[in-house]
Amino acid sequence: MEQNKINKVYFAAIMYSIITGLSFLFGKIGLEYSNPIDLLAYRFTAAFLAILLPVLFKKVKVDINKEMIKKVLPMTLFYPLSFFGFQVFGLKYTPSAEAGILLAVGPVFTMILASYFLKEKATILQKISILLSVFGVIYITFKKGSSFEFNSMKGIAFLLISVISFAIYSVMARKLTQNFSGIQLGYIMIGISFISFNILAISQHLINGSIGSFLTPLKEFRFIISVLYLGVLSSSGTSFLTNYVLSKIESSKMSVFANLATVISIVAGVVFLKEEIFYYHIIGSILIIVGVIGTNLFDGKRISKEDSGDEV
Secondary structure (H helix, E strand, O other): OHHHHHHHHHHHHHHHHHHHHHHHHHHHHHHOOOOHHHHHHHHHHHHHHHHHHHHHOOOOOOOOOHHHHHHHHHHHHHHHHHHHHHHHHHHHHOOHHHHHHHHHOHHHHHHHHHHHHOOOOOOHHHHHHHHHHHHHHHHHHHHHOOOOOOOOHHHHHHHHHHHHHHHHHHHHHHHHOOOOOHHHHHHHHHHHHHHHHHHHHHHHHHHHOOHHHHHHHHHOHHHHHHHHHHHHHHHHHHHHHHHHHHOOOOHHHHHOHHHHHHHHHHHHHHHHOOOOOOHHHHHHHHHHHHHHHHHHHOOOOOOOOOOOOOOO
16 A cells, blocks of 8 residues: 555656646747737636636535635745746746756755754755756756756746745645645645636736737637646646645655656657657666666655655
8 A cells, every 4th residue: 555655656756847847848838929028817717717616516525724724825826926927938038958957956956954953954865866867857968958057047047046945835835735735735826816817917028018818818729728737737737736736745756756757858859749869868868767766766765754644
């Protein structure tokens, strides 16, 4: 039975990586028809509707109160709000090479914060594995980038805030998932994000007198498909998955799965966009996979002692 729990947790973590990896593909499609802020608004509208419908049809019962929202709100400010918000603006001002490297160091920040606040002690082999995974992403990104100069301090600052926000979320969620279910946390996080990003997007259009353009992308079928994927799977789906996994394993172990998404995005590019695969893709992917396996393998304790159920 214990092995079944272990398998379920790591299956959820791998699904998170797959969904996140494919989200880059659908994100590119969505940005062909919309600006970043509008896309975030549509994304979390789809996510909110996806989790609201089961409640309205009484398929799912969610017990949420004001006190719970107050406790979860600080975590939500870091993820999804700060993470996605600063990431969008960071990518706007920073070339892809620098952005990929900065986003890849997330597991390092998570490891440091988890060690200090949660007293999660990583072994030497785990630390080496995390760095190996980070290096795999950096290697691929560096080889892909045509230039490598940190010129945009504004973009770098935004991306670092985004990365640190996810690290803080991982640490906070590790504690909150011991008291609240993944479903409760997911509903609050997505609900607040839905309200926040829509207020931001609509306010911008009202100020600019361009409210009509906010609805224009809905005429495009490809945009609708991208929003459904980004909202239903990549936002609501990964919120439930990450909260579930963080309730079972250490923050540093979970965070390294984010780098596995790089491998998935490479495979998606080859399969769906007919992109070429080069030697550095293979080398970097091997480093990432070995790093992910090593981070979760070189520790005798793989499932949290607080594991009292398997609810996602």
